Structure formats: structure tokens, C-alpha cells
Amino acid sequence: MTQAIGNRQLLKISVRGVVQGVGFRPFIYQLAQKHKLKGWVLNTSGSVLIEVEGEKADLDGFLSDLKENQPPQARINELSVSRQPPVGYHRFEIRPSLAQAGEYQLISPDLATCDPCRQDFLDPDNRRYRYPFTNCTNCGPRFTIIEDIPYDRPLTTMRRFRMCPACQAEYDDPLNRRFHAQPNACPTCGPSLELADAQGNTVPGRDVIATSSQLLKGGKILAIRGLGGYLLACDATSKAAVSALRQRKKRPAKPLAVMVADLDEVREHCLVSNEEEELLTSPASPIVLLKWQSSSSITTLVAPGLKYLGVMLPYTPLHHLLMKDTKLPLVMTSGNLSEEPIAKDNNEALTRLRGIADYFLRHNRDIYSRYDDSVTMVAGKTTIIRRARGYAPYPIHLPFNARPVLACGAEEKNTFCLLKEGHAFLSQHIGDMENEETLEHFEATITLYQKMFRIGPEIIACDKHPDYLATRWAQVKSEEERLPLVSVQHHHAHIVSCMVDNGVKEPVIGVAFDGTGYGSDGHIWGGEFLVADYKGFQRRGHLEYLPLPGGAAAIKKPYRTAIGYLYHLLGEEALSRKLPGLGRVDEVELELIKQQLDKKINSPLTSSCGRLFDAVSALIGIRGQIDYDAQAAIELEMAADDILIEGGYPFTIELKDGIRIIRLKELFSGIISELSSGVALAKISAKFHNTVTRMIVQMCCQLAEQSGINTVALSGGVFQNRRLLQQVTTTLTAAGLKVLAHHQVPTNDGGISLGQAVIANNIMKRG
Ligand SMILES: [Zn+2]
Ligand SMILES: [Zn+2]
Ligand SMILES: [Zn+2]
Structure with a gap:
């Protein structure tokens, strides 16, 4: 029932979706000012709650702005509004967060540097000039630094850096782009870079990025610590550098990705459609497979025998600065040896990349979860081939409500998937399950997702293949935890993952063509x-x-x-x-x-x-x-x-x-x-x-x-x-x-876990 004193009303609003760590509360604060409303906004473990009161016309304006003009990285999945009599608030405020047991929230993936931040670190008069860890609520690390929720600095790997007064003032100001930006930092108080030689000894010098750029220009191979792990970089136009990298990495022919400075430079090497440009410049900033022009100066050794080149744009300030200084397209490939997972810690990199990298460009902002670059292509529509940075851990929407299920995926290009309510949390790319390191990465990431999204699986799903490492792990787990185990036929899982990807529930003719x-x-x-x-197949x-x-x-x-x-x-x-x-x-x-x-x-x-x-x-x-x-x-x-x-x-x-x-x-x-x-x-x-x-x-x-x-x-x-x-x-x-x-989920075995999870849920449906 709507009651109103004069024309004044109170709206109680609850918003769910990706609404934390994306500048949502400052956005609400500014909207309330704009529409002359009083009340408050706060984060809970599961949602953002808002109370606003004012004239009906202003409230309507507020609601329509809320729906239509959200911050770039926010995604509203659920919005509930109830109208109540006003209580007489005198001002609008951002109230302290409320933690609720068992509640969870969606977590934003790491996002490419936004334009205003780029202007900051390219401006000689800005206090963040050439600072490689510049970020704000619209960009920067998220998922890779989070250890638990709620997403607050003490629960991230940024906790060891105490903000200086200038950063703290930004952090506290609801009208600032860095209000509650958890990784907020500057040269005075934040993480820093260091260049080390192959033995791990610090290379002296004032401008680490300039020195690193000189080394890259001189044909050296650098291991560079990024958002989700180390990437190996070298001059992509140099036959000698690329073939040395291939030899040392034991990768004779597998295509390598290349980073180029901007869209103009992409066009020098590849044909790019509008859709591909959009994808390259999106906040996810993935690798996009583009038609390679024969006039390109990038050596064919980067992708021998292929007509497509994996290209990405710089997605962190460090990348932007390296691209600016070197003026070269750079090979940027996962920092690993053959099939091992990407190296993330400094000491780990020094050991595992010994003999591959000539130098290590490292930093002290720790990476909590390994996170590879995503790979995409536009074939008709955008298709994700490897789903990691920029996409995970956003859930895939399920067209039904699920029980908590853990599906362990396939052997190659492994991902796992956790279901909860209407969400499928498909993990980032884990890798080929053929060594101890990948298995450890798999286990650690399952633990992290269960903790972040508060999921205690009631059912475990796996492939029918008895020898897959993930299958054996699932068997042991289901025995230990006394949970039912559902083994799912590989191609059935492929088809169901495609159905869910498209939001389709009705039976289909499935064409499952793979290796x-x-x-x-x-x-x-x-x-x-x-x-x-979803349940069976013939x-x-x-x-x-x-x-x-x-x-x-x-x-x-x-x-x-x-x-x-x-x-x-x-x-x-x-x-x-x-x-x-x-x-x-x-x-x-x-x-x-x-x-x-x-x-x-x-x-x-x-x-x-x-x-x-x-x-x-x-x-x-x-x-x-x-x-x-x-x-x-x-x-x-x-x-x-x-x-x-x-x-x-x-x-x-x-x-x-x-x-x-x-x-x-x-x-x-x-x-x-x-x-x-x-x-x-x-x-x-x-x-x-x-x-x-x-x-x-x-x-x-x-x-x-x-x-x-x-x-x-x-x-x-x-x-x-x-x-x-x-x-x-x-x-x-x-x-x-x-x-x-x-489209959203890989057509290769990286999508299998989603199909497994949905099938297990439907086979084990209650009642
Ligand atoms: Zn930014
Ligand atoms: Zn600072
Ligand atoms: Zn397959």
C-alpha cells in the first residue's frame, strides 16, 4: 500500500548483482544529490540496500537513472523496490557495511585500465605519473587479490600497504573515482616494481620501466609479473628473440599472443572488424584472434603456419608504459614451461622460469589466484575460447534454480563449475590436468570459489573417463565427504553446456565434434x-x-x-x-x-x-x-x-x-x-x-x-x-x-564442467 505525506515517499530498494567494488555506492550517493533525496546506502554480504525519500517525481527520476545510468562495471541482476511512508531523513549518507552469515556477493573480474587512470599516469604533473599500479573503482585488479568476502582491503593482498593521507582522502570521498577502491595506491604508499637478473639479484637503476624497455628492445626475454601471473615478453618483430623464447620454453610451434600499443597499431598488423575492435577495447581486454596481414612486421615465428594472430591491448598501467617506451609489438605469453600453470609468486617464478627469462620485472602486490589471459574470436558472434581474465568469476546465468553442485571438468583445458541458485560459477581456465602443479591450482581455486560464494556442494559431478585426474579427484572427494557422485558422458556435457550458454531448456539435436x-x-x-x-541423451x-x-x-x-x-x-x-x-x-x-x-x-x-x-x-x-x-x-x-x-x-x-x-x-x-x-x-x-x-x-x-x-x-x-x-x-x-x-562458454573442453554440473543437478533433483 502506498502512503504519502503530501507527495513525499520513502523507497526501500535492494539491489543484487555485480554491485560492489564497482563504484556503486558513490553512484547512488551522487544520484541522491542530483534528485534532492535523503536517506542512506550500504553494502551487505549479499546485496546493496538503499533507502531514499523525497518527492515522487524525484524518486521516479532516481529509479530511472538507477536502472539506465549505472557505473560501467556494475551489473544489476535483481532490483526490488517497495514504497513506504517517509521517516524524515535529514541527509544522505553511506553507512558502514553489514556482514551477514551465509550471504555471498558476485565478484568482479580484474578489469583493464580505464581512460581517466591512463591520463593520470601519463600526465607529468599528476602524482601518479608513470606509476604502474594506478587504478580506481572502474578498473584494476579485483578477483586476483581477493582472499575472502566482503571485498574490503583487509581481506585482499593489498592489506600490507597502508594508504598515505592523499590516497586515504580519495578512498573516503564519495564523490571521488577512487572512493572505496580497495587496491588504491600511489608511489608514496603502494606496491613498487623491481628489476632482477636471471639469478634474482636486483638490477640497480632509477627508472625500472625504462631499463626493462631497453632490455626488450635489445632482444632480451623478460618475465613480467602482471595481474594474474607472470607473462614472458620479448620483441615480436625479432626472429632471434622469438626463436630463443620458443627453444627455452620448449614450445616449438604453438601460437604465441602479441600485445600492441593501440588500435591503430593493431590495424598495421591485422584486419579488424568493428566487433573485434569493441572486444579488444572492452574492460575484459582479452586476446582476440585476428586475420593477420602479410605486410605485418611481426615475425611469422610467433604463429607459424597460421593466418590468425592472437592480439591484445595493454590492460595494466605497466603494460601501457612498456608499450609506450619500447614502441614495439611484444610477445606476451604465459610464464610457464610447456603445460605447467602460469607462475604467480616471485620465488616460484625465479625457480620455474629459470633458464627461460633473462630478467624478471617483478612487484610486491601479491597475486592470490592464478589468472591467465582470456582468448576470444569473432566468428559471427563473439566466442570465448579460453575464459579467464576479465570474465571469471562472473557467473553464467542458469535458466532454473540449482542445488549446490561441484563439477570437476575434463582433462584438457580444465575448468570446474559450482552451481548455486540461478548461477553457474565457471572457474577460470585451470589448464591441462597432467601434472602436480595444475592439480594444486585446481584444488586451491575450488577452495577459493567455495569460500567466496559460500557454496557447500551436495553433489559432485565428473567425466565418465576413469583415468582423468579430475575424475579420480572427484571420486576421492565424494567418498571423503560422503556426497553422491554423478559421472557424465563427455559429449552429453558438451551439448548441455551449449544449451545453457544459450539459455535453452528444451531438448535439442546435439552435434558434439571434438578430439x-x-x-x-x-x-x-x-x-x-x-x-x-538436461537429464539424458540418446x-x-x-x-x-x-x-x-x-x-x-x-x-x-x-x-x-x-x-x-x-x-x-x-x-x-x-x-x-x-x-x-x-x-x-x-x-x-x-x-x-x-x-x-x-x-x-x-x-x-x-x-x-x-x-x-x-x-x-x-x-x-x-x-x-x-x-x-x-x-x-x-x-x-x-x-x-x-x-x-x-x-x-x-x-x-x-x-x-x-x-x-x-x-x-x-x-x-x-x-x-x-x-x-x-x-x-x-x-x-x-x-x-x-x-x-x-x-x-x-x-x-x-x-x-x-x-x-x-x-x-x-x-x-x-x-x-x-x-x-x-x-x-x-x-x-x-x-x-x-x-x-x-559464446560465453568455451566450445572446447573448457566448457565441459558447466554441462556436467547442470546434468548432475537435474539427475539428482529433489522429488
Ligand atoms: Zn581507473
Ligand atoms: Zn598513496
Ligand atoms: Zn571434448
């Missing part, structure tokens, strides 16, 4: 057509099973896969030494592979589409051995670049026991005959992409007719292939089907 996933029948799946919902079709001679060895050496496929499909006579991919294979090895296939020794069967790409790439002589995951498939995609061609190779769909199986014999004989008549590799690759597109479209159309379902969800690492994704999306749409692809 490897443990199948319900014990074979390796990866070219799957499912009819799926496998309605797949690529035919073919042998992988040597299992894991075939994944590293795609020529083995090619031999396995040809031998099985077309027989011995197909294994001609004249084929580009087989000419260099050792006689003895070839014999051994044949024996292995004949006797079915260590030759698991797979329906994987990733392996099909591998086999074709190796067969036509593009890539027979790989240095990084999916290299053969990626280079096959690159080979077709810019080729527009109609037509494809034949294949058949066979219905066997109600399951549609795609037979590949004619596809391979078609490719072989084109190879022998000298057709260009680019054309073969383009026609192969057309063929896979047709397979997907034909299968989906048949399944749609059979099931009455008209929505298709595309998931799995194969859909990082832009050419395929775009062709499939266009053709399915033209066929009248609705297409769901990934």
Missing part, C-alpha cells in the same frame, strides 16, 4: 549426433568407428591415424608411398603399424571428428606430426583459407540398429584420386570442409524430421574451426533449423 571423449560403449567418441536434454548417429594405431601415439603423429583409416577402409593397396603424407614414413614403422592393425593391438576404435581432420591433414601432406593440440586440423583449415569452392566428396549414411553411421570410405578414395590428379591442397581442404558440413546438415535434417526437434546445438573443439562453424551455421539455418553455438 576425444570417453564413450558409453568404451570406445573413443568424438563425431556424435545426440538427442539430448546417441542417434556418429562417424564410423576407425582404428587409431598406437592410441595416444596416433594423436601425436597423425600420419599413423591416416594409415589406420586408409588400411581399414581401402586395404593395403591404398597405402601408396606416392601419397604425400606417406612418402616419408619409415618402412619398418609402416610394417609395425599394419601388424598392430591386423592383430588389433593397442588400436582403439574412434568416431572422433578431430581425428578425421588429423587423418586428412596428414594424408594430403600438410601435417604428419604435431607440436600442440589440434595443430594438424588447424593447419588443414588454414590451407583452405580464402578458397571459395562448391562441391565435396561422397559419403554414405547407413542406418544400423536405429543409429545413423556416416561411412567414410568414399571420402578417402575421393581425396586420393584428387591427390593423384594433382588437385591443389587448398581445394582439397575446402572440399573436405564442404563434405563435413554436408554430413552435419544431412544428419541434422534427418534427425529433425524423425524427432520433431528443430534446434541444433553445436559443441566440441572442432567448432573452433571458423570455416566449418560458419558453413554449418549458414546451411542449417537455410534448412530451417535453429542453430545454437557457444
Whole structure:
């Protein structure tokens, strides 16, 4: 009931969402002044509470400003308003925070330096001139410095720095951009930089950034401590520097990311669309995969054989200053050796990056949680490939209310996911679960998320693969804590993660195309057509099973896969030494592979589409051995670049026991005959992409007719292939089907944990 004395009213408002640590209370304070309202605002553990009183017209103005003109980093998820009789407040104030047991709040990711802060540290008259830890409520570190909530300085790694009077005055002034900016700092009171040599000894000098810039210009490799860990940096135009970095990091070919000064410089090296520009300059400031121009001065060693370059803009003051001083594009790649997690602590970096970095540019603002750079691309829409800095720990919105679930994810590109109410807290990228350090990172990050978001899981979910490290960890955990364990089929999890990514609840036709996933029948799946919902799935079709001679060895050496496929499909006579991919294979090895296939020794069967790409790439002589995951498939995609061609190779769909199986014999004989008549590799690759597109479209159309379902969800690492994704999306749409692809959540195994969590929640639903 609305009561009013004259026209005066009191509004009680509760706001939930990302509303703390983003300048929300000062914003409310200023709005109250603007609309001549009295009352107060305060943070609780779970929300921001506001009481304002004044004339009805002013209150209405306040409410509409609140909804429409929020601070740039705030996100309102829930807003409740009740109207009450006024109580007669005399002024507007920001009241002290209220801690409530069990409540939690959403936490902002770390955000790229904002423009006003950049102006501060570039202005010689400003007290923060060239100060590399400048930040405000709209930018700077957040998640990486938080140890617990509420988000207040004593619970962050900034607690050891006591603010000087000037900083404290900013911190206390509701009208200042740095009001309650927890990492607020200046050269007098805040963190500082230090340059050390390879042994960890301090390099003397007054301007550490200028000295570091000189070293980079001289071709040295620097380990630079950033927001979420150390990055290794060197001159991206220098062949010598980049090849030294590759050698020392034991990364012969995997593409490296590059940081450039600004958008103008991006355009010197790459083609950039409006959407890509927006992404590059967004507060998340991710790495964006851009079309690389041949005129670029960045050495091709940065991404050998590739037509796309991972580019990001400077996202901390330190980066801005280094870019300004060096005037060079810089390689900026994770500070680790091969598959280990990114190094974050100073001593850890000194040990783990010994022999890689010539110098260490370090600081004393500790990093609480490791946090890699995010990787994105624009393929139709923005797609996140690696989700970390700038995105996590923002939750993914669930179209339902969930029980508390912990899902442990997959082996490669691991993430975990915690569900609570309408939120899925998908962790930042953890890494490949193949060493002790990554497992420790996984465990520490689970502990942090459970603490921050006050989640005590009632259900644990994992992959069906018995040997995944994350699966074994989940088994032990569920026994220790006596919690039910739900093991989820890998491709079902892929499809459900794509459904949730798109907010879709209804059953879909799922196309799960990836490298490897443990199948319900014990074979390796990866070219799957499912009819799926949040609870279950039916496998309605797949690529035919073919042998992988040597299992894991075939994944590293795609020529083995090619031999396995040809031998099985077309027989011995197909294994001609004249084929580009087989000419260099050792006689003895070839014999051994044949024996292995004949006797079915260590030759698991797979329906994987990733392996099909591998086999074709190796067969036509593009890539027979790989240095990084999916290299053969990626280079096959690159080979077709810019080729527009109609037509494809034949294949058949066979219905066997109600399951549609795609037979590949004619596809391979078609490719072989084109190879022998000298057709260009680019054309073969383009026609192969057309063929896979047709397979997907034909299968989906048949399944749609059979099931009455008209929505298709595309998931799995194969859909990082832009050419395929775009062709499939266009053709399915033209066929009248609705297409769901990934956007917020990786299509690769980085998205698996979200699917696992949602499926476990639905299987274990109460009642
Ligand atoms: Zn700022
Ligand atoms: Zn200060
Ligand atoms: Zn997968």
C-alpha cells in the first residue's frame, strides 16, 4: 500500500548483482544529490540496500537513472523496490557495511585500465605519473587479490600497504573515482616494481620501466609479473628473440599472443572488424584472434603456419608504459614451461622460469589466484575460447534454480563449475590436468570459489573417463565427504553446456565434434549426433568407428591415424608411398603399424571428428606430426583459407540398429584420386570442409524430421574451426533449423564442467 505525506515517499530498494567494488555506492550517493533525496546506502554480504525519500517525481527520476545510468562495471541482476511512508531523513549518507552469515556477493573480474587512470599516469604533473599500479573503482585488479568476502582491503593482498593521507582522502570521498577502491595506491604508499637478473639479484637503476624497455628492445626475454601471473615478453618483430623464447620454453610451434600499443597499431598488423575492435577495447581486454596481414612486421615465428594472430591491448598501467617506451609489438605469453600453470609468486617464478627469462620485472602486490589471459574470436558472434581474465568469476546465468553442485571438468583445458541458485560459477581456465602443479591450482581455486560464494556442494559431478585426474579427484572427494557422485558422458556435457550458454531448456539435436571423449560403449567418441536434454541423451548417429594405431601415439603423429583409416577402409593397396603424407614414413614403422592393425593391438576404435581432420591433414601432406593440440586440423583449415569452392566428396549414411553411421570410405578414395590428379591442397581442404558440413546438415535434417526437434546445438573443439562453424551455421539455418553455438562458454573442453554440473543437478533433483 502506498502512503504519502503530501507527495513525499520513502523507497526501500535492494539491489543484487555485480554491485560492489564497482563504484556503486558513490553512484547512488551522487544520484541522491542530483534528485534532492535523503536517506542512506550500504553494502551487505549479499546485496546493496538503499533507502531514499523525497518527492515522487524525484524518486521516479532516481529509479530511472538507477536502472539506465549505472557505473560501467556494475551489473544489476535483481532490483526490488517497495514504497513506504517517509521517516524524515535529514541527509544522505553511506553507512558502514553489514556482514551477514551465509550471504555471498558476485565478484568482479580484474578489469583493464580505464581512460581517466591512463591520463593520470601519463600526465607529468599528476602524482601518479608513470606509476604502474594506478587504478580506481572502474578498473584494476579485483578477483586476483581477493582472499575472502566482503571485498574490503583487509581481506585482499593489498592489506600490507597502508594508504598515505592523499590516497586515504580519495578512498573516503564519495564523490571521488577512487572512493572505496580497495587496491588504491600511489608511489608514496603502494606496491613498487623491481628489476632482477636471471639469478634474482636486483638490477640497480632509477627508472625500472625504462631499463626493462631497453632490455626488450635489445632482444632480451623478460618475465613480467602482471595481474594474474607472470607473462614472458620479448620483441615480436625479432626472429632471434622469438626463436630463443620458443627453444627455452620448449614450445616449438604453438601460437604465441602479441600485445600492441593501440588500435591503430593493431590495424598495421591485422584486419579488424568493428566487433573485434569493441572486444579488444572492452574492460575484459582479452586476446582476440585476428586475420593477420602479410605486410605485418611481426615475425611469422610467433604463429607459424597460421593466418590468425592472437592480439591484445595493454590492460595494466605497466603494460601501457612498456608499450609506450619500447614502441614495439611484444610477445606476451604465459610464464610457464610447456603445460605447467602460469607462475604467480616471485620465488616460484625465479625457480620455474629459470633458464627461460633473462630478467624478471617483478612487484610486491601479491597475486592470490592464478589468472591467465582470456582468448576470444569473432566468428559471427563473439566466442570465448579460453575464459579467464576479465570474465571469471562472473557467473553464467542458469535458466532454473540449482542445488549446490561441484563439477570437476575434463582433462584438457580444465575448468570446474559450482552451481548455486540461478548461477553457474565457471572457474577460470585451470589448464591441462597432467601434472602436480595444475592439480594444486585446481584444488586451491575450488577452495577459493567455495569460500567466496559460500557454496557447500551436495553433489559432485565428473567425466565418465576413469583415468582423468579430475575424475579420480572427484571420486576421492565424494567418498571423503560422503556426497553422491554423478559421472557424465563427455559429449552429453558438451551439448548441455551449449544449451545453457544459450539459455535453452528444451531438448535439442546435439552435434558434439571434438578430439576425444570417453564413450558409453568404451570406445573413443568424438563425431556424435545426440538427442539430448538436461537429464539424458540418446546417441542417434556418429562417424564410423576407425582404428587409431598406437592410441595416444596416433594423436601425436597423425600420419599413423591416416594409415589406420586408409588400411581399414581401402586395404593395403591404398597405402601408396606416392601419397604425400606417406612418402616419408619409415618402412619398418609402416610394417609395425599394419601388424598392430591386423592383430588389433593397442588400436582403439574412434568416431572422433578431430581425428578425421588429423587423418586428412596428414594424408594430403600438410601435417604428419604435431607440436600442440589440434595443430594438424588447424593447419588443414588454414590451407583452405580464402578458397571459395562448391562441391565435396561422397559419403554414405547407413542406418544400423536405429543409429545413423556416416561411412567414410568414399571420402578417402575421393581425396586420393584428387591427390593423384594433382588437385591443389587448398581445394582439397575446402572440399573436405564442404563434405563435413554436408554430413552435419544431412544428419541434422534427418534427425529433425524423425524427432520433431528443430534446434541444433553445436559443441566440441572442432567448432573452433571458423570455416566449418560458419558453413554449418549458414546451411542449417537455410534448412530451417535453429542453430545454437557457444559464446560465453568455451566450445572446447573448457566448457565441459558447466554441462556436467547442470546434468548432475537435474539427475539428482529433489522429488
Ligand atoms: Zn581507473
Ligand atoms: Zn598513496
Ligand atoms: Zn571434448
